[in-house]
Amino acid sequence: MDWLREHTDVRTIRVAAADLNGVARGKRVPARFAEKVFTEGTRFPYSVMNLDIWGEDIEDSPLVFETGDSDGLLMPTERGFLPMPWLGAPTALLPIWMFHMDGRPYAGDPRQALARVVERYSAKGLTPVVATELEFFLIDDSGKQLRVPPSPRSGKRRTGGEVLSLRALDAFDVFFSQLYDACEAMDIPADTAISEAGPGQFELNMMHQSDALKAADDAWLFKMLVKGLARSHGFAASFMAKPYDVWTGNGMHMHFSVLDSAGNNIFDDGGPAGSDKLRHAVAGCLEAMPGSTLIFAPHENSYDRLVPDAHAPTAIAWAYENRTTALRIPASGPKARRIEHRVAGGDVNPYLMIAAILGAALNGIEDQTEPPAPIKGNAYSQGLPQLPGTWGEAIERFAECPHIPRIFERELIDNFLMTKRQELHYMAELSDQEQTELYLDTV
Template sequence: MEWFQQEVKNFRQNWPNIEFIDLIFTDINGTPRGKRIPAEALEKVGKGIALPLSTITLDTKGNVVESAGLGEELGEPDNICFPVPASLTPTARENTGQVLLTMMDDSATQPSPLFIRNILEKQLKQLKDNNQYPCMAFELEFYLVDKERTRSGELLKAMNPAKNIREKNTEVYDVDGLDDYDGFLTDLNTLAQAQNLNTSGALSESAPGQFEINFNHSQDVLRSCDEIIIAKRLIRQVASKHNFDATFMAKPFADEAGSGMHAHISLLDSDNNNLFSQDNGEASPLFYQTMTAMLAQSAGSIGLICPNVNSYRRFVPGAYVPTKADWATNHRGVSFRVPLSDPKNRRIEHRIAGADVNPYILAAVVLSSVLASDQYTQEQCPPALNEEAAELPRRMFEALNLLEVSELSQFISKEFIGLYLACKHSELAEFERAITTTEIDWMLHTA
């Protein structure tokens, strides 16, 4: 890997004081896992790192999901992982860098067909063969919260560092409010630049202590997803330095807005023409075909892009969160929004996923609709704000059941969908075995 050796050389020149390197891989939830090595051993990473195949199937607590069939049953076999290009960066720790890993098979000759980043890369190659080049951008919401919790374990809203009071007021797009968090935001922006993240700034969102970080449009979809992994880790690290916790839970507070991750997509040809627009400026047949595919796949895809029980608590009517499989232009209450733009920049904004989504899975779901578009006609696209639009599933078990019979396995992979379902059914079963304080409060003396 000559390219990696050159990256290492450049990295050492730019960051000579780095002593350790975190080797980061992502599990099925998009959670960064890995190991820390001395910086002097960095060159060896280019030859490959052996990691258990079962690391793909770690649950939200970091345990191997044995029902997925990649653990003890197979003898915990290793696969070979290699560095991801352009992911060798510093971190918020002054003496520590990091590099992302992608997984090959045990012979190190073929990409592992179960690793979602590889599946996304395969989709991109299929589209390239059709002279279609997706251009995507992400919007990521998150909360800063207090490191302390209530006696019952609930989250506490952040203490405003400038006013020294606990956040409570909703101030959407509050520019002055950003000044109160200047220390956090300045450090975040400085390190985001050092990590070459393609961001376009942060803004105050629609709840106390909630923020959004926007990423610019890019034709390098894999890199865009890598950046979400890097950015989430960075936000957590910088938040901790400023005595906050950062959370990407879809619904951390019952009485406040949830956190989403919206994905924008346009489709270009090799000459950078927008395939969603015609020469006369009107939307193209492909635009309507893709929209129809998105609508058709939406119910089946919820189980993939809403991966946790908490994900479904975000779907509250009237909270600018979609509850139906519908679309419209310049409307934030729908699943698929068409933002105001000129024909060159016509795009679709996918608004269903929460901030807890695995970015590679979200991108793969979006691209599945592009791959399926030729199965639909322009005339099949329902009208905007269709009153007959189907309701989206609101419970995890319902969403997983719909995923199991959906057409997404044709475009993502049957093997991955099966692996994912095993992991998520296991997590859901464990969650449902837990006895909550609400049950005790309601039923201790009444049942």
């Protein structure tokens, strides 16, 4: 409450939690009632955490009529109040997560799912260190065709991608300056920004941190911030996996290492190859990858990104310093030895994505599983095992995968499957343009 008391100009607050699709669900509350919400929480129906991408109830879900659409209790996360710099009036955001009325964590809450994985690490005296890289497009969606917005500096539209172009960054300098200021105000550890291969496409990296829940919070809040700030500038920002057919898509890569109780990186063996535990973590991620693809590519549009020769992985393989594989071991000093997981699109729920990766890695460490040999060369051309190629296949692989129940509780698995099967059914009724309009702002 201290932050809110220091910002007396704030008249309203938003309380919000991430549903299974990562969409913010919440309420608007007058600031004079904020202390009651902060100390006593608020209530949503459990079913709100399990809506489809249109915001509709899941048909035949036990969370709806079978239980009388009963309420869960939502309490503030450790984050506390945050500013919402993209809104015109001074406003505070209070991130919340769901519990049962008796105080037990609600298993269907994606943030609780990540907390459960982190607790598995803690029980072994281990701490994951996480960083994310988020790609997004700035888009003029005012007409029938999506295109890059005109530069506020020159009034011109760039027609192609410009990798690592300072000119492309400087064209939107005011936007990025405000974005960095907003990240600082929201305690989001935004690091380097670059221009990417698509027109109006950019990537912003987060700093490594030893709090996986905060890393997921940061990614979730960053997506909300970028989209809101872009709209205040008169254009859209989208983390949609593939908004343009002919250009590269948006990814959300994750780098991670693991510290022991003494603060040592367990992936470090003093040399370039990394330790046995690094290989075990790689093996765990590879084994769970077919089943967890639905987490990394949760939407119909996600599979337009996962195609050969498009700078997104399609093969279930790993390598050292090779960006064609699903798992890459970047070149670094031994103490910074880490794994880069490159499968997820920008359209993911960050809580589920980080939970799936860290959970799979810990499975491998626990089982001391050995991976196949790291590959060399182009992973697209070596006849390697492939990720599920369609949304429907990914749904069924998720349902059948024996590794998933070790990571997620049964209720979340069942809720996610019901959600994705309902979306798959109704998405078939939409044209490509209608799908784009749906995904552009929601994911």
